[in-house]
Amino acid sequence: MSESSANLEPEVQELLVAYLDGELDAETARSVEERLASDPALRTEMQRLDRAWHMLDALETEPVDEQFTRTTLEMTIAAAQEELQQEQAERPRRRLRRALLLCAAAATAALGGFFGVRLALPDPNRQLLEDLPVIENLEQYRAVGDIEFLRTLHQERLFADEPDEGAAP
Amino acid sequence: MVVSESSARRYALDPDVRLMLEVRDGNAAAFEELVVRYQDRLVTVLQHLVGDRDQADDLAQDVFLRVYRARKTYQPGARFATWLFTIANRVAANALRNKSRRREVTLQPKESGSLGARPLDSMILASSGQMPARQLDKAELRDIVRQALETLNERQRLAVLLSKFEGMSYADIAAVMDLTPQAVKSLLSRARCNLREVLEAYFEDGQPPAPQKAETTEATDVTQPHKEPA
Numbered sequence: 001m002s003e004s005s006a007n008l009e010p011e012v013q014e015l016l017v018a019y020l021d022g023e024l025d026a027e028t029a030r031s032v033e034e035r036l037a038s039d040p041a042l043r044t045e046m047q048r049l050d051r052a053w054h055m056l057d058a059l060e061t062e063p064v065d066e067q068f069t070r071t072t073l074e075m076t077i078a079a080a081q082e083e084l085q086q087e088q089a090e091r092p093r094r095r096l097r098r099a100l101l102l103c104a105a106a107a108t109a110a111l112g113g114f115f116g117v118r119l120a121l122p123d124p125n126r127q128l129l130e131d132l133p134v135i136e137n138l139e140q141y142r143a144v145g146d147i148e149f150l151r152t153l154h155q156e157r158l159f160a161d162e163p164d165e166g167a168a169p
Numbered sequence: 170m171v172v173s174e175s176s177a178r179r180y181a182l183d184p185d186v187r188l189m190l191e192v193r194d195g196n197a198a199a200f201e202e203l204v205v206r207y208q209d210r211l212v213t214v215l216q217h218l219v220g221d222r223d224q225a226d227d228l229a230q231d232v233f234l235r236v237y238r239a240r241k242t243y244q245p246g247a248r249f250a251t252w253l254f255t256i257a258n259r260v261a262a263n264a265l266r267n268k269s270r271r272r273e274v275t276l277q278p279k280e281s282g283s284l285g286a287r288p289l290d291s292m293i294l295a296s297s298g299q300m301p302a303r304q305l306d307k308a309e310l311r312d313i314v315r316q317a318l319e320t321l322n323e324r325q326r327l328a329v330l331l332s333k334f335e336g337m338s339y340a341d342i343a344a345v346m347d348l349t350p351q352a353v354k355s356l357l358s359r360a361r362c363n364l365r366e367v368l369e370a371y372f373e374d375g376q377p378p379a380p381q382k383a384e385t386t387e388a389t390d391v392t393q394p395h396k397e398p399a
């Protein structure tokens with residue numbers, strides 16, 4: 001390492017490089033310029049850095065030839081064709097998947113509708129089932145004639161040991 | 170990658186981003202235009218990264234192919250050049266890692282130019298001992314500078330190439346290399362000091378540059394953002 005570089009703090013070196021790269025804000029750039037004006041060693045260091053940087057101009061490479069461009073575009077066309085073939089191969093599978101999804105959605109909608117209607121509308125058979133014990137014993141109830149009398153008998157549990165075939169209506 | 174609407178609008182001002190958006194919409198001529206605009210720049214950077222022109226050509230084609238394949242999901246989240254060189258960086262890193270695995274990395278460049286196998290040594294032997302006064306022809310100078318560049322590690326070299334040949338800002342280099350701008354500032358500072366020392370040592374004392382140990386990089390998915398410590 002040369003002496004001038006070794007003597008510089010890394011922060012100062014960074015500032016110098018950032019100054020050369022135009023990466024400093026106006027205020028910091030001004031302070032670097034003031035330091036450069038008063039410090040010949042710093043000025044020399046900056047000139048050396050700048051000179052080495054400009055030597056990199058010698059690294060320019062040969063431009064690519066037409067063959068490179070043509071091959072690149074041919075590779076791209078081949079990739080595009082491959083993509084297209086892949087899409088075409090996947091199309092029937094995608095259609096089948098879509099059809100299955102549609103069927104599943106239709107079945108779900110049908111089931112949902114069925115249960116929805118069932119819940120929303122009263123079931124005409126439900127009342128009939130609830131009244132079944134009365135219907136089955138209708139003749140006997142008619143023979144008694146008075147419903148209040150039957151209720152009284154039920155409350156007094158006079159026939160508690162008998163199966164409760166027909167709860168008091 | 171999720172890109173905000175405002176950032177997409179901002180980067181849509183970049184003419185190359187607009188071309189890439191046309192590629193996304195199926196315009197093949199726009200892709201050809203991008204290839205023509207960037208092929209030399211891309212090959213230059215890749216050649217100095219991998220140290221071999223043929224491999225640089227292959228890698229550049231690979232990069233263009235990846236750009237084309239990514240067109241359908243392209244969203245302008247950066248300048249086009251930044252995006253392109255981010256892909257190139259990862260492609261080159263993967264290539265160097267594979268090369269290193271196969272134990273094919275050599276510290277000497279494959280092409281030795283006009284000066285034989287060890288151009289600097291040859292020149293030292295041939296030199297008069299008054300290097301600053303010595304006039305070098307273009308090919309000699311190129312060989313020396315290339316050797317000096319090869320003394321840098323991969324990250325320093327990439328930062329130098331993007332700054333020198335692409336004129337990228339620290340922020341753009343940071344985006345390409347997945348670093349912070351402050352880390353790029355330090356990286357470039359060290360790189361430029363190293364270059365200065367190597368080149369001056371050669372011109373003043375005739376000392377050939379000693380190559381640094383090559384860095385290896387983990388394999389990455391080149392189309393996805395990746396994180397590295399700054």
